[in-house]
Amino acid sequence: MARVRGQVDETKTEAILDAASVLFSEQGGGVSMEAIAKRAGVSRQTLYNRFPSKLEIGRALASRRSDAINAPLRAGGDPQTVLTTLAALLLDKICGDDGKASMRGVALMSPHAPEVALAIYEAGPRESLRRLSEWLAEQNRTGALALPDPDAAAEMFAGMVLGHGHLRGVLGVPHPPFDRDARAAETARRFIRAFAP
Template structure:
């Protein structure tokens, strides 16, 4: 079936994002738009039609990650289940085998491309924290938790869930062998105890 004029082929967009993620992990800021197009198997014109520059690719990658991690906040449910699922999403991203490469790639790009680093942080981690803070504020409003400062609590929960996992990923240090689900559940349980009504 032929595409309707103007219709975007999402498989090409995904191929571009996957290629960019891999190349940013390998080369940092040295990854070129031409290399991204070649690795994705798309023309340069297709790449530029979707993403005019690396900043927009970085923003899209970070937003995609933030959407995946914050999905439990939109799904609803009791606070323990939601926080456990959110923590598991964070841990999964950091403990995955390929996580370190992409995190190191962003870290490598930061000094050379501070605008890109800012865009990635704002669209990804900062957006995830804003969503978690909004969810925590709603839990406080509903009387399910007592969260006087949702922004600080959101950052506290992310740090509690990740521990040093994020730092180990960036540095390329081996992660300890842990079962992520009990770790996520424990972080949620302790956080809920600290912010209980």
């Protein structure tokens, strides 16, 4: 089926983001827009039409990851189920090979392109914390949990889930073996116990 004039081909957008993710993790912020276009199999014009700069690509990558991680918050359910699923996704996305490579890429990029690193943080981790904080505030309003400071609780939950996962990822140090599902469930259980009404 032919595309309607002016319609954006989302497969090209995804190809650009996938290519940029790989190249950022390999080369940091020094990668050129031309290299991203070539790896994605699109013209430079197509790339620039969708993403005028690396800053916009970084923001889109972080937003895409944040949306995937925070899906359980939109799905609904009891706090134990939601937080367990969220914890498992965090562990997958941050402690998995892709997450570790992404964090190293941002770390490599930050001294040379601090504005891109900040955009990635704002659209990704900070946005994820904001969404979790909103969800926790709603749990507080309904009486499911007792959270005097949802912002602090959101950071606490992320820290409980990841432990040194971020640091290992940035440094490229292997994670010790762990049972992802057991860790996710235990973290959610302990968090809920700490903030039980």
